[in-house]
Amino acid sequence: MCGIAAFFAKTPAAEARLGEWFCPMLACLSGRGPDSAGFAIYRNPAPAGEIKVTLQSPDPQAWAGLAAALARDLGKVSGERATATHCVLTLAAPESAVRAWLAANRPDLTIMSIGTTIEIFKETGAPASVMDRFELHSATGSHIIGHTRMATESAVTTAGSHPFSSGLDLCLVHNGSLSNHNRLRRNLRREGVEFRTDNDSEVAAGYLTWRLRLGDSLEAALTGALRDLDGFFTFAIGTRAGFAVLRDPIACKPAVLAETDEYVAMASEYRSLADLPGIDKAALWEPEPAKIYAWNKADYQRRQAA
């Protein structure tokens, strides 16, 4: 049980204020999610042929020598930025090679996300302190999804926090409680999907990973989720292009959407959106059950160019 939120900037001006506007949104959801917080921010695209890897470690000395070792074994490391317990590295190497190298050489590090623009930051602790540690307030970027957690049936840990990465530039946050995730987890494990926690939300993310791996579009994968996942959920899914929102057919867990010329924002409670600029004139609505809503950056960039 939790709070979830998402912010999608339609204009360069909104991109410049992404973190500034998103911080209060997430802070407002602390009541329904006091245990931990996390966000996936899409920003600073990697140069062509390169990928960004976000890693986590509780050890402040973890990053020493890491970039050099990666450069030596895998390929050019064009960027390295450590913030609190996380570090974002940009390097010219395929995803599988990076995963294999890390598993073999640095199993102490946790991979939070891999992609061309995505960076996932998450930790235990009150949401305000988590956002502070990762300097979210001053961040800029294209879009962001976030989560404040009240742990239901699994422990309060960093690994158990959301967002859960589902593939390249893909992640998910979840408000609700699934009821058939244990058997699903076993089945997905047999299909080669890896899990690190006993968290139901991680299973939802893993389910999407699996469907996409089989060749489904995101929409087809989400349609499959409506059929195969049992329980209560509102999902916000982050993609390279934008984000998507989906509620289960019973739709008990809340969701509110707001749209202006500058942004699309989503949150578990209207209160979270109340301080956004232009909210008084925004189109406000609640997503219908079992219907996929998605926003794609390309649609707005075309308009900008036109």
Added chain:
Amino acid sequence: MSFILPGLRESATFDRHVIHEIQRAAETGIYDIRGWGAKRRVPHFDDLVFLGASMSRYPLEGYREKCATDVTLGTRFAKKPIHLKIPITIAGMSFGSLSANAKEALGRGATEMGTSTTTGDGGMTNEERGHSRLLVYQYLPSRYGMNPDDLRRADAIEIVLGQGAKPGGGGMLLGQKISDRVARMRTLPEGIDQRSACRHPDWTGPDDLEIKIQELREITDWEKPIYIKVGASRTYYDVMLAVKSGADVIVVDGMQGGTGATQDVFIEHVGIPTLPAVRQAVEALMELGLHRQVQLIVSGGIRSGADVAKALAMGADAVSIGTAALIALGDNHPRYDEEYRKLGSAAGCYDDFHEGRDPAGISTQDAELQKRLDPILGGRRLANYLRVLTLEAQTIARACGKSHVHHLEPEDLAALTIESAAMAGVPLAGTNWIPGKS
């Protein structure tokens, strides 16, 4: 009891009870509804014993050296916590399931002993409010009779997520007890089969429950302690979440909890026993650093002062009785055996309280049957029983050297079976072994 000849062997899988039930189902096409809680033997407080005083521990003199029993509930957020003289409360049972006389008797008995009663799934009656000095008002999925005036004149509010007999269940209650007065209180047509919701209508999940609790506090100006009641299931997580939602008090009802009438399969096969539920609840509170600050009430099979003392030793702040209170008033008393037999049952076995034909006159709306329970005498009986429970618990506590029953602790206990040792987190007697822990 029929006599089975030697040489005839009953199957343990298809014994006569199972045969009877299958044939009943084939005849009627409906599941069997009954009360009285889980009947099968499960690990319970009987499997624990106390380590009384000896060379290293010294007892207190009974009748001379004080052993206090008072408890305060609702200290976390409420402006007006509740002070009980004894750590035993009367659990929620509706007017509708019980007669007005029975509710009055419970109120009288509880008030005499300085403790509280609880309304049930049907709302608050003036009689109950009048006769109970301390009254806890249940807030249920059905919201039958719910109104702000009663909320404000209650002493505490108990948000019910579930009860031991049917954690996760709503279900259906047959029409015989939807009398005229009950129907009006519940806004239902008279005599119908009542369908009950299993989820609250305007919130689902602890994150939204937190906001609902805020609303209830706002309506009552933050005066009343707010309890959250759950049937024992995933108790460790449930207690964590109840605390995070903002509860002052948590009530955990084990599978032996008997007063909800529901399907037999629900009663016997859903929910965990009271014993592990108490341990899990206390573990969760300890981990959050809130043991004794968020109070824990446990129910489900509390029968004697030994049960009370054991629950407190495991870390509960108080216990609640339902079935035992009705027995004290007279349910299943041998004097009604002939009438029970006319109903196809026998004294000691009767469990069809939902039918409203209770010869003891307690769980009925029938005008003639109700008269059999004199509320004043009934109140006296309940007070007597509560007194005995308290004295028994005090005797045990003194024998363990405690000047307050709350000073009983898990280390005062030993287990007689491996299951109870594992469930209660208490070593097997004569050993240091707690299965799963050491």
Added chain:
Amino acid sequence: MKTFDLSRQTVRELNQALHDVPADQPAEFLVTEPRGAHALACGIRAPVKVTIRGHAGYYCAGMNQLGEVVVEGNAGVGVAENMMSGTVRVTGSASQSAGATAHGGLLVIEGNASARCGISLKGADIVVKGSVGHLSAFMAQAGRLVVCGDAGDALGDSIYEAQLYVRGAVASLGTDCVEKSVGPEHLAELAELLARARSDLKPTEFRRYGSARQLYHFKTDNAASY
């Protein structure tokens, strides 16, 4: 007129002031900067008039008695839940469970109401000028729900004796809910409700729905309906 600016004062202060109004003294309140705060104006028990200028969060006007509450904006989950008497008007739209378990009084929603509008209704009147979401009037026991727009899936599922009037399309009916004939007494009832809601729509444009009463006494052949 007392004004509460919630950017400077708390919801607790507002509600306490509302509760402290003596039952025989009418009073008027204006609430500004609500910004989706929860539990606004809940537990009113006197004939106070409250205007909330902006969007309200969950349980606005919860358990209202005698109060007249206007939300100049949208309302979150459970607006006027368990209302006993008085009126609540929402100029925008309402989230889920609007008017849940309400016993009396009138709730008017000028925009749309989301899922479960009038769930477990116990005698209050609800008029929605827009549409309502799925499972509206679920287990509704008494009272009246008027929907000027469309109704979502499973309308009136498991309904008891509440009366439903819908003008637009009904996506699907819930268990034991059927269309019923409209007689002169129903037209009169509708006319009165529409007038109180300040709607110009004609009662003859509505259809009536209610309980088929097949679930009132359990029959094993109906088991699938449970």
